Amino acid sequence: MPAFTDGGVGRRIAYYRNVTRPRMTQRQLADAACVALGTIRKIERGERGVTDATLQAIAHALGVDPGRLCTDRGAVNTRVHDALPALSAAIATYDAPEDGPVRPLHELRTAVADAARWRVAAQYTRIVRALPDLLTELSRAYHTALAEERAELAGLLVQAYRSADAVAYKFGAWDLSARLVELMRWAVPQAEDPTLSASVAYVRTETFFAARAHVAGLRALEQALDSVPAPTAAPMIAARGALHMRAAVIAGRAHDASAADHHLAQARTLADQVPEGVYCGTVFGPDSVKIHVVSVAVGLGDEHVGRALDVAGQWKPPQDLPAERRSAFYIELARAQLWAGLADDAFESLKVARYIAPQHTREHPWVREDAATLRRLKRADAESLTHFAEWCAAT
The missing domain is CATH 1.10.260.40 (lambda repressor-like DNA-binding domains)
Incomplete structure (x- = not known):
């Protein structure tokens, strides 16, 4: 090495x-x-x-x-990109894995939980090092399991596929990401878990974001919401709320302000019923909804940035919120600040995002676009801005 x-x-x-x-x-x-x-x-x-x-x-x-x-600057990201073919190879044999050892079920649970924790912390190098072998082992375990264990193993496969997908999607391997989403959809019926089904519907929206098919994505999410059971406990409340959050964001990208406001309101109502936390792999709660208010405002366009700036003027994400979500707030805030003519503030927000989650920030397309714009607009602190633009490969 x-x-x-x-x-x-x-x-x-x-x-x-x-x-x-x-x-x-x-x-x-x-x-x-x-x-x-x-x-x-x-x-x-x-x-x-x-x-x-x-x-x-x-x-x-x-x-x-x-x-x-x-x-x-490039070493970590090069290692992630270099590891993506191993992920592809691991899922190629999802239905016919090679023979090999399988750890006890409790150890597999721990390994999957570790990968999920790395995902929300934006620790992508750790995921790509562990996931190819883990996915192969989980497939092997699923296909050789006793009937009473198969549902849980299917659920573990779904969660592991999601962690792998986070890397593929963030690093621009959208075909691999779409394949992983389809494997989640293949495995989730075997898991017999409605909260996990809602989680997969949430993740599936990535394929619509990647294709810029925002109207179709909103329709798919609203269909998923129609099929989610009535929420009676915290995990299902959070699952339904997360779908509303996601629907609000993609409605914003579709420039449907009415739908975005409706889904934000629904998400806020549900968030008031549960504490902030990670539910079935998705971060949800009052703080997450506030972050999504900023995301929706930016998605709707520069005439809505005042709402994003109002939120940021009164509130910042708490330190205990997972890194990926906190960094997303500052990335989206930077875009709102840039549109509002606050170039210095925008650059400060990008630097905060980088500090919180460097890999997530470096691979975000908005960061590259906004850093390039700032580099053209600004003259003060030019050296620092140039270094940042080079770090994120802004052109």
Whole structure:
């Protein structure tokens, strides 16, 4: 595996070690990462390189995305793109996996839950390292399982496909993403879980976003809402609310303000009934609805940006909200600020998004578009803006 030899990696490791609460010593970091103390010391001094595996272990011990430690702008993203063919190969044999070992069901549950946690934290490199083998193992487990275990294994497959899809979609592999969505739709009836069915309908909207088929996507979501059972418990309330949130966003992209407002209102009513949290893989609650108010306003167009700016002027996403959702807020806010002529504020929002979730921010098409626009418009802080534009490959 490649090794990072830039001394900046060591400096960043030392920085994050010193800002943890409580502060970590080099010994504590070495123990937590299962790396020799001498290795940690040499890395921080820039005297030795860092392999992919060691970088992942150190990042996990520090509780940060590996992208924050890697000074090579393209290295993390190159590793993700290079791993996508392995995901394709893993799903090619979804119905006829090769023979091999299968872990106990409780271990598979843990592995799937880990991948879901990495997804909402925008830790895509961790997903692509683990998912190809996990998807193959889950397929093997499903096809060899006893009848009483197959429903749960189908549900685990759906959740694992969703984590893999997050990487494919965010990194522009839309054909692979569409294939993963279809596999979710294949597996979900076997899971016999209506909340999981709603989750798949939520994810399926990606295919409509990618095709810019917003009217058709809104119609598909409204059909899914019609088929969702009446919500009686928190998971189903959240599932229904998430569908309304998604419908509001795609209605905004379709420039249907009336439908967007209706679905936002429905989502807000449901969000008031549950605490903010991750339900069946989807983040939902009052804070998520506020973020979607900004997203809808931006989707409707620059004449609606006042609503986005009003929300941002009174509220910011709390720190305990998952990274992917928080970074999305600042990415969308930056677009609203840019349209409102607030170039400096827009750049600050993009930098906040990058700090929260670097991989999610770097791969977002709006970030590249807006960074390129800012680079053309601005003269102040030109060096910093140029570095940012180069980092996200803005043209």
